[in-house]
Amino acid sequence: MSGALKEDGRRGVTILGSTGSIGCNTVELVEARPDLYRIEALTAHSRVEILAGQARRLKPRLAVVADESAYGALKDALAGTGIAVAAGPAAVVEAAQLPADWVMASIVGAAGLAPTLAAVRRGAVVGLANKECLVCAGALMTAEVAAHGATLLPVDSEHSAIFQVLDATQPQAVEKIVLTASGGPFRDRTLAEMEGMTPEQAVAHPNWSMGAKISVDSASMMNKGLELIEAHHLFAMPEERIDIVVHPQSVIHSMVSYVDGSVLAQLGSPDMRTPIAYALGWPKRIFAPAPRLDLAAIGQLTFQAPDSERFPALRLARTALQTGGSAPTVLNAANEVAVQAFLARRIGFLDIARVVEETLETVEPVTPSSIDDVLEQDLRARRCADAIIARRGKR
Ligand SMILES: NC(=O)C1=CN([C@@H]2O[C@H](COP(=O)(O)OP(=O)(O)OC[C@H]3O[C@@H](n4cnc5c(N)ncnc54)[C@H](OP(=O)(O)O)[C@@H]3O)[C@@H](O)[C@H]2O)C=CC1
Numbered sequence: 001m002s003g004a005l006k007e008d009g010r011r012g013v014t015i016l017g018s019t020g021s022i023g024c025n026t027v028e029l030v031e032a033r034p035d036l037y038r039i040e041a042l043t044a045h046s047r048v049e050i051l052a053g054q055a056r057r058l059k060p061r062l063a064v065v066a067d068e069s070a071y072g073a074l075k076d077a078l079a080g081t082g083i084a085v086a087a088g089p090a091a092v093v094e095a096a097q098l099p100a101d102w103v104m105a106s107i108v109g110a111a112g113l114a115p116t117l118a119a120v121r122r123g124a125v126v127g128l129a130n131k132e133c134l135v136c137a138g139a140l141m142t143a144e145v146a147a148h149g150a151t152l153l154p155v156d157s158e159h160s161a162i163f164q165v166l167d168a169t170q171p172q173a174v175e176k177i178v179l180t181a182s183g184g185p186f187r188d189r190t191l192a193e194m195e196g197m198t199p200e201q202a203v204a205h206p207n208w209s210m211g212a213k214i215s216v217d218s219a220s221m222m223n224k225g226l227e228l229i230e231a232h233h234l235f236a237m238p239e240e241r242i243d244i245v246v247h248p249q250s251v252i253h254s255m256v257s258y259v260d261g262s263v264l265a266q267l268g269s270p271d272m273r274t275p276i277a278y279a280l281g282w283p284k285r286i287f288a289p290a291p292r293l294d295l296a297a298i299g300q301l302t303f304q305a306p307d308s309e310r311f312p313a314l315r316l317a318r319t320a321l322q323t324g325g326s327a328p329t330v331l332n333a334a335n336e337v338a339v340q341a342f343l344a345r346r347i348g349f350l351d352i353a354r355v356v357e358e359t360l361e362t363v364e365p366v367t368p369s370s371i372d373d374v375l376e377q378d379l380r381a382r383r384c385a386d387a388i389i390a391r392r393g394k395r
Pocket residue numbers: 016017018019020021022023043044045046047048066092105106107108109111129130131132155156157208209210211212213214272
């Protein structure tokens with residue numbers, strides 16, 4: 001990021017998915033430091049009111065909605081501001097192509113792949129919250145990062161923690177990465193209890209305030225499975241050297257074990273403004289208004305082994321990573337479809353993992369050699385998962 005400052009000394013920032021949980025936290029941090037940052041572009045799917053409010057305050061060059069039917073509303077909301085307005089998935093990619101120094105990739109799901117890739121391809125520094133794009137296209141994505149001299153800065157709290165304590169100068173000294181998992185809202189529930197859990201119960205995360213999709217992923221622990229694959233790609237760490245430990249307090253955000261027996265961890269309150277600020281300020285640290293950690297008040301930090309009987313998503317993700325090729329792409333796409341079906345009350349909570357497993361059994365893994373191949377496999381998996389859900393509904 002050195003040399004990435006514009007003439008006025010401020011870093012140009014684009015936020016892809018500015019209206020979401022990560023996006024709004026990023027906006028808050030950027031807004032607090034007009035001396036350091038100016039906004040280049042903001043994008044959303046369809047929540048025009050939030051996007052237009054952010055745009056009026058931050059005055060980007062461009063504001064984009066992915067949903068074309070929201071174009072008129074955005075145009076009206078920003079009339080007379082001089083801010084350019086556009087709509088559609090291609091316009092989101094164009095927003096990512098504007099010459100911002102730093103891009104927050106915080107669109108949810110594989111929909112974030114093309115715009116994130118567009119930022120990578122122009123060599124930007126990318127704060128990566130969107131884990132799905134590394135899960136569905138990890139090897140191709142990291143190759144693009146290397147080819148274009150881009151920088152990926154992890155924003156996911158666990159990966160930010162690892163990034164902060166990993167000694168990249170001595171990769172041979174690293175024994176293991178240990179991802180912490182809260183266990184989600186159903187950590188101590190039986191399978192019989194989980195069967196009847198509602199979307200409202202699933203999105204009620206005990207520690208973090210997040211968007212609906214990642215909250216359901218945390219409840220099924222698919223989030224930790226996706227994070228396992230994300231860590232594998234971000235830190236070039238083999239699957240068997242990435243452990244998962246359940247830590248209900250979400251205070252230790254992850255750890256790195258070294259060959260001398262030392263374990264280094266990053267701690268903090270469960271507040272995404274800390275990892276976002278780390279990526280936004282990198283290579284320096286900037287202030288974040290997250291609650292300060294009071295260990296005496298917390299009293300105890302506890303740990304337990306993950307249970308892949310009650311949380312089969314953990315097993316499915318590990319197996320998909322071992323299988324390789326398009327298996328993680330299929331896992332991710334089927335999970336996105338199943339989570340949406342659960343949120344729409346078309347399937348039950350435990351059906352999410354069942355749909356993912358059946359899709360993985362049905363769609364033959366291939367070795368994608370391009371992003372187009374990945375997108376093709378993503379589509380195949382979505383169609384397969386849709387068909388499985390439709391069949392389940394008819395029983
Ligand atoms: N929330 C968190 O604390 C964490 C999130 N992450 C990851 O960050 C990403 C974002 O999560 P989160 O902020 O919780 O999600 P949200 O659902 O809160 O926000 C998603 C954002 O993406 C936009 N969006 C949704 N669909 C599309 C689409 N098809 N095309 C373009 N834009 C779209 C939304 O627009 P609109 O508002 O208009 O619908 C919104 O701006 C996810 O990949 C998640 O796994 C990782 C760690 C922590």
